[in-house]
Amino acid sequence: MEINIIAVGKLKEKYLQDGIDEYIKRLSKFAKVNIIEIQDEKLKENISFKEIEKIKQIEGNKILSHIKSKDYIISLALNGKTLDSVEFSETLSKIMIDGYSSITFIIGASLGLSQDVLDKSDLKLSFSKFTFPHQLMRLILIEQIYRAFKIINNETYHK
Template structure:
C-alpha cells in the first residue's frame, strides 16, 4: 500500500524531524510512505476573513495538485470523525482489502483546509477538538499509522 502525507508547512525543529524520520523508517517495512511537504502562505496579523479564505484556497490548490485522482483522501479536520487506534487500523486495512492501494492523508496549514480540499476528501478524520501545530500533527499521524500496521499484523506495541 502507498501512504502519502500531504502537508502544508515546513518542519524546522530537530526533535520533530527526528521523530518523523524514525516513524518513516519504521513504516518502510509495512508500506510505501511518501511525505509531500508544501509551502505555506504568509498569514498577516489580523487578516480579514476574505484574506484568510484566499490563503486557504491557495494552499488548497497546492494540496489538490499533489493528490492523484485515484487516491483515497483522508483529510485531518476538527469536524471529522474521531477514531481510536484500533478503528483507524481497521479503516486502513479495509481500504486495502477493498482495492484502495493509494491513501493520502492531508494536513492543512495554520488556517486549516479549504472547502475544496474538504470536498475532495473521501473521509474526514479528527484526532481531537483541540488544534495542534502542523509539525506535531505530522508526528502524531505517523505514529498512529505505524500503530495501525502493528495492530493489523498482531504485533506487540505499547498501549
C-alpha cells in the same frame, strides 16, 4: 501500500523530524511513505475572513495538484470523525481490502483546509478536539499510522 502525507508548511524542528524519520523507518516493512511539503502562505496581522478564505484556496490548489485520482484521501479536520487506534487500523485495513494501493493524508496549515480539499476527501478525520501545531501533527499522524499497521498485522505495540 503507499502512504502519502501532504503537509502545508515546512518542518523546522529537528526533534520532530527525527521522530518522523524513525517512524518512517519502522513503517518501511509495511508501506512506502512519502511526505510532500506545500509552501504555506504568509499571514499578516488582523487578517479578514475574505483573506483567510483566499489563502486557504491558494494552499488548497497546491494540495490538490499533488493528489492522484486513484488515492484514498483522508483530510485532518477539527470537525472530522474521531476514531480510536483500533478503529483507525480497521479503517485502514478496509481501505486496503477495497483495493486502494495508495492513501493520502492531508494536514493543513493554521487556517485549516479549503472547502475544495475537504470536498475531495473520502474521510475527514479528527485526532482530538484539541488544536495541535501542524508540525507536531505530522509526528502524531505517522505514529498512529505505524500503530495501525502493527495492529493490522497482529504485532504487539499498541497496548
